[in-house]
Amino acid sequence: MxxxxxxxxxxxxxxxxxxxxxxxxxxxxxxxxxxxxxxxxxxxxxxxxxxxxxxxxxxxxxxxxxxxxxxxxxxxxxxxxxxxxxxxxxxxxxxxxxxxxxxxxxxxxxxxxxxxxxxxxxxxxxxxxxxxxxxxxxxxxASGAGAQGFQALAATRLRAGLVAVDVQVNGVPVKAVVDTGARRTIGNPALMAALGVSADDSRLAPAPDVGGATSHRIPSQVMEGATVALGGRDFGDLRLHFSDLPVFRALGAGDQPMLILGTDVWSQLSALAIDYPRNEVQVRFR
Missing domain, CATH: 2.40.70.10 (Acid Proteases)
Known part of the structure; x- marks a missing residue:
């Protein structure tokens, strides 16, 4: 991301x-x-x-x-x-x-x-x-309603033009950043807390550091078997990473749960559309 x-x-x-x-x-x-x-x-x-x-x-x-x-x-x-x-x-x-x-x-x-x-x-x-x-x-x-077969989801505009949609992670409501540049899905510490997961939780395992466009690297942990609900559909058996990334604060998450939803989830769809003028994410399920 x-x-x-x-x-x-x-x-x-x-x-x-x-x-x-x-x-x-x-x-x-x-x-x-x-x-x-x-x-x-x-x-x-x-x-x-x-x-x-x-x-x-x-x-x-x-x-x-x-x-x-x-x-x-x-x-x-x-x-x-x-x-x-x-x-x-x-x-x-x-x-x-x-x-x-x-x-x-x-x-x-x-x-x-x-x-x-x-x-x-x-x-x-x-x-x-x-x-x-x-x-x-x-x-x-051009901006407009999605083609037949697409389901429209209201999007929240974040800083710098990014968009997020409402999802649930193991039943916990969370804002999820739509990120086609991330290979893995990552949650912030507030999401960990909301899920009842502590830093020394036995369900967590060490994971590679998270990087990105800069030379900085931040440690991460991973939990197996998470479920993300999007648009009424469940995407289960997900490897959910957690990391205290500065980007969460830059996007205004504060103490609220936030998720970077990566291609490990998006690639399970048939199609994904983002209509920026309409503040809308449109999904087509397989």
């Missing part, structure tokens, strides 16, 4: 009638975009990144130079860093056309990572976006 506040970003988006192919790689949904009309690179479509960003390896490969006098505060899941901004003339794909793209670099991403960067929600704020997990396509379009 990556929460990115860029100091500046200029991008013009146009949508075509063609859906873009996607694939699930490393727990992220990836699409290919042409850079300045030339080679195609993999970009993660990240609904929990407020702004688009580039990986260090992509910046090095293209020999991009920082925009003079421009920096950004990158709020990753685990911490904050100040980084330079870079400019690209054009990013294009079957369903996207971005021009004059100014984006931060992600200091926590290894230089040899295969993806070139992330597409953040600033790209889609005026659109309805659709992930079709059966056809493995992604498309953008």
């Amino acid at each position: 990556r929460l990115l506040y860029a100091a500046a970003l200029a991008a013009m988006l146009s949508a075509s009638a063609d859906a873009a192919p996607i694939r699930l790689e490393g727990g992220h949904y990836v699409t290919q975009l042409q850079v300045n009309g030339g080679d195609a690179f993999d970009f993660v479509i990240d609904t929990a990144a407020s702004a688009s960003a580039f990986s260090p390896g992509f910046v090095e490969r293209l020999g991009l130079q920082p925009v003079p006098g421009m920096t950004a505060h990158v709020h990753g899941a685990a911490g904050i860093e100040t980084v330079p901004l870079y400019r690209l003339d054009r990013l294009s794909g079957p369903d996207l056309e971005l021009t004059s793209v100014i984006a931060a670099v992600m200091p926590g991403v290894a230089s040899d990572r295969p993806t070139a960067g992330v597409l953040g929600v600033n790209t889609f704020q005026q659109s309805r976006i659709v992930f079709d997990f059966e056809a493995m396509t992604f498309e953008t379009g």
Whole structure:
């Protein structure tokens, strides 16, 4: 999960009638975009990144130079860093056309990572976006009611343009951030407390540290067999991680339970749509 506040970003988006192919790689949904009309690179479509960003390896490969006098505060899941901004003339794909793209670099991403960067929600704020997990396509379009078979869920707008929906975890109500850039589902300490789980609970096991766009890492624990209820459907036998991530406070959770709902859950749907102007998440079950 990556929460990115860029100091500046200029991008013009146009949508075509063609859906873009996607694939699930490393727990992220990836699409290919042409850079300045030339080679195609993999970009993660990240609904929990407020702004688009580039990986260090992509910046090095293209020999991009920082925009003079421009920096950004990158709020990753685990911490904050100040980084330079870079400019690209054009990013294009079957369903996207971005021009004059100014984006931060992600200091926590290894230089040899295969993806070139992330597409953040600033790209889609005026659109309805659709992930079709059966056809493995992604498309953008005009705001409007979901197609037949979609169930509409009211969404809460969080800081930096992110959205959350109401779910239940083992029967406990919680706000869940819609995060297609997270490979695992993570709850905050307030959710642990609401579930009656203590830090030394025998149901918990050590788990890999949680990172993100910055170089910070935060310890985590995992509990097996959790159930998430979304739109009247239960998604059971879930590996639920817990971590005291700064991003929860940045999103205004305070002492309230909050969940980052990752692709381990979303990929179990037939399709997921987010209509930003309508403040609506639309789901289609298998």
